[in-house]
Amino acid sequence: MEFKTFVFYFISAVLVFASLRVVTLKNPVHAALHLILAFFSASGVWILLQAEFLAIALVLVYVGAVMVLFLFVVMLLDINVDRLREGFWKYLPLASIVSLLMVAEMALVLGGTYSGLLESDIPQQDSQYSNSKALGRLLFTEYVYPFELASVILLVGVVAAVALTLRGKTKSKSVSPSEQVFVKAKDRVRVLKIPAEARE
Amino acid sequence: MTLADMQFVVPDLRLASAEIVVLAMACLVLIVDVFVQDKKRTLTFALIQVSLLGAAVATLLTSSGQILYTFNNMYVGDLMGDLLKLCVYVTVSVVLFYSRGYVNDRPQLARGEFYVLTLFATLGMMVMISANHFLTVYIGIELLSLSLYAMVALNRDSVTSTEAAMKYFVLGALASGLLLYGMSMIYGATGTLEITAVAEQAFNGQINRTILAFGLVFLVSGVAFKLGVVPFHMWIPDVYQGAPTAVTLFIASAPKLAAFAIMVRMLVNGLLIASADWQIMFLILSVLSMALGNFAAISQSNIKRMLAYSAISHMGFMLLGMVTGVVGGDARFALNAYSSSMFYVITYVLTSAGAFGMLTLLARTGFESEEIKDLAGLNKRNPWYAALLMMMMFSMAGIPFFVGFFAKFSVLQAVVAAGYLWLAIAAVFFSLVGAFYYLRVVKVMYFDQPVEEARVVAPLGVKVLISANGLLVALLGVFPNGLMWLCAYTLSQSL
Numbered sequence: 001m002e003f004k005t006f007v008f009y010f011i012s013a014v015l016v017f018a019s020l021r022v023v024t025l026k027n028p029v030h031a032a033l034h035l036i037l038a039f040f041s042a043s044g045v046w047i048l049l050q051a052e053f054l055a056i057a058l059v060l061v062y063v064g065a066v067m068v069l070f071l072f073v074v075m076l077l078d079i080n081v082d083r084l085r086e087g088f089w090k091y092l093p094l095a096s097i098v099s100l101l102m103v104a105e106m107a108l109v110l111g112g113t114y115s116g117l118l119e120s121d122i123p124q125q126d127s128q129y130s131n132s133k134a135l136g137r138l139l140f141t142e143y144v145y146p147f148e149l150a151s152v153i154l155l156v157g158v159v160a161a162v163a164l165t166l167r168g169k170t171k172s173k174s175v176s177p178s179e180q181v182f183v184k185a186k187d188r189v190r191v192l193k194i195p196a197e198a199r200e
Numbered sequence: 201m202t203l204a205d206m207q208f209v210v211p212d213l214r215l216a217s218a219e220i221v222v223l224a225m226a227c228l229v230l231i232v233d234v235f236v237q238d239k240k241r242t243l244t245f246a247l248i249q250v251s252l253l254g255a256a257v258a259t260l261l262t263s264s265g266q267i268l269y270t271f272n273n274m275y276v277g278d279l280m281g282d283l284l285k286l287c288v289y290v291t292v293s294v295v296l297f298y299s300r301g302y303v304n305d306r307p308q309l310a311r312g313e314f315y316v317l318t319l320f321a322t323l324g325m326m327v328m329i330s331a332n333h334f335l336t337v338y339i340g341i342e343l344l345s346l347s348l349y350a351m352v353a354l355n356r357d358s359v360t361s362t363e364a365a366m367k368y369f370v371l372g373a374l375a376s377g378l379l380l381y382g383m384s385m386i387y388g389a390t391g392t393l394e395i396t397a398v399a400e401q402a403f404n405g406q407i408n409r410t411i412l413a414f415g416l417v418f419l420v421s422g423v424a425f426k427l428g429v430v431p432f433h434m435w436i437p438d439v440y441q442g443a444p445t446a447v448t449l450f451i452a453s454a455p456k457l458a459a460f461a462i463m464v465r466m467l468v469n470g471l472l473i474a475s476a477d478w479q480i481m482f483l484i485l486s487v488l489s490m491a492l493g494n495f496a497a498i499s500q501s502n503i504k505r506m507l508a509y510s511a512i513s514h515m516g517f518m519l520l521g522m523v524t525g526v527v528g529g530d531a532r533f534a535l536n537a538y539s540s541s542m543f544y545v546i547t548y549v550l551t552s553a554g555a556f557g558m559l560t561l562l563a564r565t566g567f568e569s570e571e572i573k574d575l576a577g578l579n580k581r582n583p584w585y586a587a588l589l590m591m592m593m594f595s596m597a598g599i600p601f602f603v604g605f606f607a608k609f610s611v612l613q614a615v616v617a618a619g620y621l622w623l624a625i626a627a628v629f630f631s632l633v634g635a636f637y638y639l640r641v642v643k644v645m646y647f648d649q650p651v652e653e654a655r656v657v658a659p660l661g662v663k664v665l666i667s668a669n670g671l672l673v674a675l676l677g678v679f680p681n682g683l684m685w686l687c688a689y690t691l692s693q694s695l
Contacts, residue, residue: 141208145216145271149327149339152223153346156320159230160350163313195565198652 008048015041028074036067053131212270215277218258218285219326225251226319233312240304244315249293251319255326256289265693269332273394276332280464280542280694283686284329284457287546291454291553292322297665298557299446301658305565308355309444317354318450321347325458332469334383334393337462341379341426344458345372348451352443364442371425371435379422385415386471395470402473413477419466420481426459427515430488437496440508445563445570448504449556452511453549460545463522468538468695475526483523483623489516490630497637503572506637507555510596513634514552518544520627521611524618535695537614539688544607546683547595547676551604554669555592558585561658561666572641577650585656586645588670595673597638598631603676610684 018038025031039062046055139147213220225247233244263282269275296318303309324344331337349372353365387393389411390401401407425432440448467478493513500506521541525534562569562578562585569575579586595604608631615624658666676683 142272143274143335144211145274146333146335146339149336149343152320152323153339153343155227156317156343156346156350159313159316159320160346163311163317163350164353164356196654198654 004048008045011041011044011048015045029071032067032071032074035070036063039063039067050125051131053135056132209272211272211275212268215262215268215270216275216330217262218255219323219330221254221258222251222319222323222326225254226316226323229312229319230316233316236312239307239310241310241312241315244312245296245300248296248315248319252289252293252322255322256286259285259289267694269396273396274331274333274336276330276396276465278330278694279690281330281461283690284461285326287457287549288322288325288329288454291457291549292318292450294665294669295450295453295553295557297662298553298560299449301662302444302446302560302563305563306355306444308357309446311354314351314354317347317351321351321450322454325454328458329461331462331465332395334386334395334398334466337466338376338380338383340458341462342376344455345376348447348455351447351450352439354447355444358442358444360442361444364439367442368435368439375422375425375432378418378425382415382418382420382422385411385418389415395465398470399472402471412471412474416471416474416477417481419471420478420485423459423463423466424485426462427456427519428512429485429515429519430492430512431485433489433492433512436512437505437508440511441502441505441570445504445556445560445568449553449560452507452556453553456515456545456549456552460518460542464538464542467522468525468534472526472531476529479523479526482519486516486519486523487623487626489513489519490627494630494634494637497634500637501572502570503559503575503641504556504570506572506641507552510634510637511552513630514544514548514596517608517611517627517631518548520615520623523623524614524620527618533614533617535688535692537618538695539684539691540607540610540614542687542691543680543684544611546687547603547607547673550669550676551592551595551673554666554673555589555596557666557669558589558592561585561662562656564654572644573648573651575641575645576648578645580650581653582656584667588666589645590642591670591673593638593641595677597635599635601674601677603673603680606677606680606684610680 015038018034018041021034022031022038025034039058043055043058046052046058229244229247229251232247233241236243259282262277263279264277265279267276267278270277296315303314321344324340324342324347327336327340327343329340331340349365349369352368353362355361383393386398389408390398390405392398392401402412421432425435428436440452443451467475471478490513493509493511493516497506497509497513500509518541521537521544523537525531525537527533559569562574575589578589591602595602598605598608608627612624612627615627
């Protein structure tokens, strides 16, 4: 057995094991940690397929950002583990039928001649070839217009998030004695304008 | 293609100068607004108007009458795009003038973000209008929609606004998903995402027609959502009603122009070869929209909701022009049909901006002019406003010698020329049904007793503007030929 094949089987075994543990473990924190392991192994498979950019993106985005959020939520919320697992056996038959269907569908797609997936080999590149470099080059030349606009979309996201959540500073109600000394009567009385109401 | 033989051509930035002006100004306003102390945000407002003016100047200066591409063919500049963009600038500018008083009365809205998001939404519409690549279409839609979601939710303490924004967001995300799925199918069938290249591939190449038709269904669904036609209309009434009136005014006007533009770009420029397929889809959508829109509007007591259903029926009517472009492989009537649709959408935006603008002016601090009964006796309170609103209602109903009549007439002419007599009869029938609820508003304004006697106040500039808007609705009905010719000419130079 070639070394590459051995690595593939090893990583795949870890991936399958970790994914199984995600659904079978009782402790949600442990399950989340196993999910991280699963993502990490999946990125290893990408590397074997010479798609190093995808591998890096998977680790950075999922392990770095999504899973951290996940762990935060799991640790901050007091989740009752037993309540969560109540329906496990009840839903198992339905869930297994669904997952078997998905496997069958995937087999049909991959096995069929329709999409021609199996005929197409991975293009062989020399060892100096870098996917990230090629992608970066494309993004900043051919796709520069949508790329810049995508950054505008992110800017809109930031503006919207601030506009919808920021309520300004909450003022402390403590009184500053140095200011209170100088208070005048007209500062204390406010004249309010009440809008006129409709006649009965 | 390897890296070595990849030729990079520096894009012609001049062509996109209007977009660049708007983006630069939006970033500038974002920074300047932080330092604005004034509660009315006069400086921010003025800067937005200046950037719209700058964009209009840039569009006029770069308009050459030819079809020019830049950014590796992702951006197209042509006369149709220029005309629609100018309409967008004018509409956004007028809309902001109408909503200024409304916004200043409400501290939740009177923030710099309202203006900045308006400008970003305008940029999104401009990107959509001059897109020549499915990716650019999608990014333009997202830029527009994300700004709109946030604007609807800006009144964050209102439950109805939040609910409307949530519905709009979830359904909008679903529609974007449909659109993207359709685009991926088109890519699968033709091997390219560039709209002109898709047209070329579809015309000469050996393409998989099944996958193309499959993708087309999703593209049409995505466009139908953006236009708000049945059965993708569910968001319209809730969003129009839930959003603050100033935001409804914005949503109900300029974005329709952008939606029309992407429809022409993707389906006419790109997939005219499959016109038989998408015409039959539009036919169904159009008849359903006219039926549901007009009948559902009858039972509404909230005028924003009523106008929302009216918008659905109007967009259905507009689609009739798209249905009748190619008859049995003969594209003789295409130009006529598409330009009648374009005329319809431009004049609808004019009328809709006037009607919602009037509702915005009638609202005051702590009072929303939302119910039809709030308009009771408007004639006694302010006869001129009542007359203007009556003109808008008459135009929407399609009563002769207002512009809405001529718009309907030119679409029907195209429908009859294409030989769909039954379709024309159905459209006229549904318009008659529609006339009922428009005339009811007029009846309430003129013959009912006023429930309140508060005077309607508006600054002089806004009064002049809304009067001009109303008079334009009347005048364009008598002299429609100028605009009609402009639509036909720009389309003939762009297709």
